[in-house]
Amino acid sequence: MKLASLKKGGRDGTLIVVNRGLTEFVTVTEVASTLQQAMDDWPNAAPRLNAVSEALNLGQCGDSQVLDYTALASPFPRAYEFVDGSAYLPHVERVRRARGAEVPESFYRDPLMYQGTSAGFLGPRDPVPVASEEYGIDFEAEVVVVTDDVPMATSADQAADHIQLVGLINDVSLRNLIPPELAKGFGFLHSKPRSALSPVLVTPDELGDAWRETVLHLPLRSWLNGERFGEPEAGVDMQFNFAQLVAHAARTRPLTAGSIVGSGTIANEDESLGASCLAERRMLEIIASGKPETPFMSFGDSIRIEMLDSQGASIFGAIEQVIEPYAG
Amino acid sequence: MKLASLKKGGRDGTLIVVNRGLTEFVTVTEVASTLQQAMDDWPNAAPRLNAVSEALNLGQCGDSQVLDYTALASPFPRAYEFVDGSAYLPHVERVRRARGAEVPESFYRDPLMYQGTSAGFLGPRDPVPVASEEYGIDFEAEVVVVTDDVPMATSADQAADHIQLVGLINDVSLRNLIPPELAKGFGFLHSKPRSALSPVLVTPDELGDAWRETVLHLPLRSWLNGERFGEPEAGVDMQFNFAQLVAHAARTRPLTAGSIVGSGTIANEDESLGASCLAERRMLEIIASGKPETPFMSFGDSIRIEMLDSQGASIFGAIEQVIEPYAG
Numbered sequence: 001m002k003l004a005s006l007k008k009g010g011r012d013g014t015l016i017v018v019n020r021g022l023t024e025f026v027t028v029t030e031v032a033s034t035l036q037q038a039m040d041d042w043p044n045a046a047p048r049l050n051a052v053s054e055a056l057n058l059g060q061c062g063d064s065q066v067l068d069y070t071a072l073a074s075p076f077p078r079a080y081e082f083v084d085g086s087a088y089l090p091h092v093e094r095v096r097r098a099r100g101a102e103v104p105e106s107f108y109r110d111p112l113m114y115q116g117t118s119a120g121f122l123g124p125r126d127p128v129p130v131a132s133e134e135y136g137i138d139f140e141a142e143v144v145v146v147t148d149d150v151p152m153a154t155s156a157d158q159a160a161d162h163i164q165l166v167g168l169i170n171d172v173s174l175r176n177l178i179p180p181e182l183a184k185g186f187g188f189l190h191s192k193p194r195s196a197l198s199p200v201l202v203t204p205d206e207l208g209d210a211w212r213e214t215v216l217h218l219p220l221r222s223w224l225n226g227e228r229f230g231e232p233e234a235g236v237d238m239q240f241n242f243a244q245l246v247a248h249a250a251r252t253r254p255l256t257a258g259s260i261v262g263s264g265t266i267a268n269e270d271e272s273l274g275a276s277c278l279a280e281r282r283m284l285e286i287i288a289s290g291k292p293e294t295p296f297m298s299f300g301d302s303i304r305i306e307m308l309d310s311q312g313a314s315i316f317g318a319i320e321q322v323i324e325p326y327a328g
Numbered sequence: 329m330k331l332a333s334l335k336k337g338g339r340d341g342t343l344i345v346v347n348r349g350l351t352e353f354v355t356v357t358e359v360a361s362t363l364q365q366a367m368d369d370w371p372n373a374a375p376r377l378n379a380v381s382e383a384l385n386l387g388q389c390g391d392s393q394v395l396d397y398t399a400l401a402s403p404f405p406r407a408y409e410f411v412d413g414s415a416y417l418p419h420v421e422r423v424r425r426a427r428g429a430e431v432p433e434s435f436y437r438d439p440l441m442y443q444g445t446s447a448g449f450l451g452p453r454d455p456v457p458v459a460s461e462e463y464g465i466d467f468e469a470e471v472v473v474v475t476d477d478v479p480m481a482t483s484a485d486q487a488a489d490h491i492q493l494v495g496l497i498n499d500v501s502l503r504n505l506i507p508p509e510l511a512k513g514f515g516f517l518h519s520k521p522r523s524a525l526s527p528v529l530v531t532p533d534e535l536g537d538a539w540r541e542t543v544l545h546l547p548l549r550s551w552l553n554g555e556r557f558g559e560p561e562a563g564v565d566m567q568f569n570f571a572q573l574v575a576h577a578a579r580t581r582p583l584t585a586g587s588i589v590g591s592g593t594i595a596n597e598d599e600s601l602g603a604s605c606l607a608e609r610r611m612l613e614i615i616a617s618g619k620p621e622t623p624f625m626s627f628g629d630s631i632r633i634e635m636l637d638s639q640g641a642s643i644f645g646a647i648e649q650v651i652e653p654y655a656g
Contacts (some may be wrong), residue, residue: 086514118409190580191580299383
């Protein structure tokens with residue numbers, strides 16, 4: 001099934017079930033008012049939401065309405081936990097190679113992961129408000145999963161069973177704030193502001209055989225200002241699968257229902273497929289010619305992130321955002 | 329007023345108003361079922377909760393009940409944002425001095441702050457489950473504030489008006505996991521598991537003239553296994569006040585209502601007042617004799633953290649926790 005949230009209804013929006021073709025939806029307040037409420041009671045809510053989804057896909061819901069992406073909030077307008085991995089090591093390798101550094105051998109065994117802000121996610125068509133272009137505005141196209149309650153110190157095998165939803169994220173990054181922030185030693189804060197999830201999140205069964213061993217085997221496509229930017233394969237070069245990332249996140253703490261775990265920027269060894277963020281294209285330019293050619297994003301620039309199934313149909317809907325000066 | 333949450337009532341517990349003497353409480357479901365609900369509608373909820381508080385303190389609530397600390401959940405059993413500063417530079421200086429490093433001059437102008445997990449807070453009398461004593465189990469006694477909605481890029485002056493509640497936290501730290509984690513460059517994840525807030529959070533007016541310019545001017549007392557461990561002055565050596573910390577947190581993102589901002593471990597230049605964490609005592613031992621004498625916490629060890637007003641009465645109730653082996 002495919003789940004989303006309308007903006008209307010309060011800080012957590014209103015949970016809806018969306019049809020497979022992303023054209024229609026129904027509200028499901030009789031099951032749960034918000035996606036977080038559904039996650040909080042997932043063993044009971046999921047079968048009931050699935051039944052609605054099946055009826056909707058069969059055209060048997062008389063009260064369905066036309067889906068308008070601009071009326072959508074983030075599926076989770078706010079969440080309790082967002083941790084983001086960096087599972088595609090070609091991304092890490094390029095970033096380090098550009099500054100002449102090696103990738104430590106341990107990075108192939110021990111996932112990189114940071115604690116991100118989960119207090120607010122931008123709607124999938126909301127502008128990205130930024131105070132200054134000097135911050136070095138970038139997007140990062142990633143895959144995310146959402147868990148139910150995960151016990152502390154769970155194994156990767158067990159963690160796989162806790163993955164209930166899959167989606168995309170534009171992990172907004174302020175590149176010029178990253179070096180001074182990481183130099184302080186405490187990780188990202190200012191450099192990772194609010195991000196945007198895809199319009200809908202889907203249960204793994206919607207992905208068919210593209211979801212294997214908790215890896216999503218499809219290209220993730222990005223367009224910058226309407227031009228194709230990259231379409232690297234999310235199923236290639238993912239050093240740690242989502243079960244491993246969830247287990248890593250839960251090593252010393254339980255994860256609460258509705259926790260969001262990100263893959264990190266999708267990147268392949270094969271450079272011909274393009275990148276999923278500007279930083280990486282700039283790194284390749286630095287490696288090739290000594291300096292970056294592509295600028296970071298300016299006010300008014302747009303980013304579109306989407307994943308299509310093997311028939312060319314959009315799975316999660318497209319994230320489409322414009323960078324906007326923050327008015328204060 | 330003083331606010332807390334009962335464990336009963338679901339994942340977010342049940343909001344209660346506690347009397348000034350911390351002996352009685354009343355439920356306030358007619359105003360809000362949970363503290364997060366109250367924060368979400370603070371301009372309306374606060375005056376109504378205050379009215380209940382005044383009646384309770386005057387003995388005019390017929391339905392008040394006896395407060396049992398063990399029935400309390402964390403005031404926020406889960407929250408959307410927890411960012412923790414490191415505003416007491418004597419703590420930072422000692423940690424660095426022990427390894428022969430200087431404190432960068434910028435640390436006196438630019439707060440250290442990390443994104444912490446907010447997905448679950450332990451109850452104030454709950455044990456702290458840890459999988460291994462080898463992790464180097466430590467407590468950190470700190471002051472926290474809770475904000476209402478804070479706009480992005482707010483000034484410190486404006487931020488002061490968004491501080492609605494004050495409390496304490498035991499920021500549980502797994503010291504032996506910190507060096508390898510920080511060496512990876514992405515900040516804390518495994519080394520900062522779930523923490524515990526104080527039994528109650530209070531509005532700043534409850535602090536009287538001990539709350540000045542968003543600094544809390546009272547000693548914060550810790551006892552380890554029943555022995556006095558430290559009582560440094562929270563009003564001394566705080567390089568950045570809470571208004572500055574909140575503004576720092578909000579530089580590139582808004583803070584949502586119910587965001588928790590921590591002070592970092594309380595520490596004074598005056599070493600005679602003791603410390604607020606084991607790491608710091610061990611650092612002083614290393615500086616004095618070349619090696620630490622005090623071990624980190626073992627299973628069964630207990631920590632008590634409390635702040636008393638000028639008359640010797642407990643303001644927030646005591647955090648009292650025992651380290652417990654995680655059963656899995």
